[in-house]
Amino acid sequence: QIFDSTEDGSLFVAREIASLIKEKQAKNLPCVLGLATGATPIRLYAHLVNLHKTEGLSFKNVITFNLDEYYPIERDAFQSYWSYMHRHLFDHVDIPKENIHLPNGELSKEEARKACETYEQLIENAGGIDLQILGIGSNGHIGFNEPGSSIYSKTRLVSLDNTTRINNAYEFQNISEVPRMAITMGISTILKAKKIILMAWGSKASIVAKSVEGQVTEQIPASILQQHNNCTFVLDHNAAAEL
Numbered sequence: 001q002i003f004d005s006t007e008d009g010s011l012f013v014a015r016e017i018a019s020l021i022k023e024k025q026a027k028n029l030p031c032v033l034g035l036a037t038g039a040t041p042i043r044l045y046a047h048l049v050n051l052h053k054t055e056g057l058s059f060k061n062v063i064t065f066n067l068d069e070y071y072p073i074e075r076d077a078f079q080s081y082w083s084y085m086h087r088h089l090f091d092h093v094d095i096p097k098e099n100i101h102l103p104n105g106e107l108s109k110e111e112a113r114k115a116c117e118t119y120e121q122l123i124e125n126a127g128g129i130d131l132q133i134l135g136i137g138s139n140g141h142i143g144f145n146e147p148g149s150s151i152y153s154k155t156r157l158v159s160l161d162n163t164t165r166i167n168n169a170y171e172f173q174n175i176s177e178v179p180r181m182a183i184t185m186g187i188s189t190i191l192k193a194k195k196i197i198l199m200a201w202g203s204k205a206s207i208v209a210k211s212v213e214g215q216v217t218e219q220i221p222a223s224i225l226q227q228h229n230n231c232t233f234v235l236d237h238n239a240a241a242e243l
């Protein structure tokens, strides 16, 4: 779906999420959301906060699992995805604290590996992800599943590509402070979501075209989404320019 602006696209996704939350509320069921970070979903979260404040959209039945987190990183660091999610969404809505899940960047490697298995289990125990929100890296990564990630991959510790570290350096003082690793849901974890919405704006036209119209290949992780039966790309005109 192609929108005139980032604002329109973000509002569309916010309304999709709101109607899913309400549909689940009506049935007394939890609504399990997979959430993304980065620059792309910032306006989406602003719209969700606005729907909470102006229309009384409640997040009491919402359970969230974030896609990824830097490793190592302290939870309270400004650049952690834990901080990002609280700053942009969780601190402004009525989601119960115990319903919020993000990979933990503070653990030892051994503990982190165990926590990855637990993360998969927690998603399963919650009934699976109803709606997964994704962004896309300029190299086609989804979450922190860099090119070459297996279609069978699960939540795990990964090394970041240099291009990703360069792209994300703006969040840090300088490139040397960008963590070299991350914890990310795997491709198979993402594909298990019942519905997926990938959002992309601006300069992502080339990788969006390769992902949507190119060959399905592990070298472009987002292209694997062609194999999902309920996946929508929400784009602005710039990101759709090469389709």
Ligand code: GLP
Residues within 6 Å of the ligand: 036, 037, 038, 039, 040, 041, 067, 068, 134, 135, 136, 137, 138, 142, 143, 144, 164, 168
């Ligand atoms: C980041 C995140 C991804 C995100 C992608 C795009 O590094 N780990 O989850 O979707 O790269 O980021 P942005 O939205 O800032 O372009």
